[in-house]
Amino acid sequence: MMKRDERGQAVPLALAVVALAIVATMAIAELGGNVVDAGRARTAADAAALAGVEGGRDASARVAAGNGARLLAWSRRPDGSGELVTVMVQVGRARATAAASNRGP
Secondary structure, X not given: OOOOOOOOOHHHHHHHHHHHHXXXXXXXXXXXXXXXXXXXXXXXXXXXHHHHHHXXXXXXXXXXXXXXXXXXXXXXXXXXXXXXXXXXXXXXXXXXXXXXXXXXX
């Protein structure tokens, strides 16, 4: 009986492993970027809402831009003895909403 030559079988397997590692690395990098963008969006939304309480929409937009975000929505409404400002910002594909009020405790 002739034995089949199995030399060289490691090369295709190694290429498959390398390709899989590249795909996994790219997926992890994308996920990590999304997580970072979400954190930056939350920070920008909080800061923009606080700035909007005192400085209005323009202040919110400036602070959002200063944090690498784009202001998507802004609203102000009465809140008891003060006002409530709500903002929505976007960083990359991540969006975040925050609200701040100038009402005391």
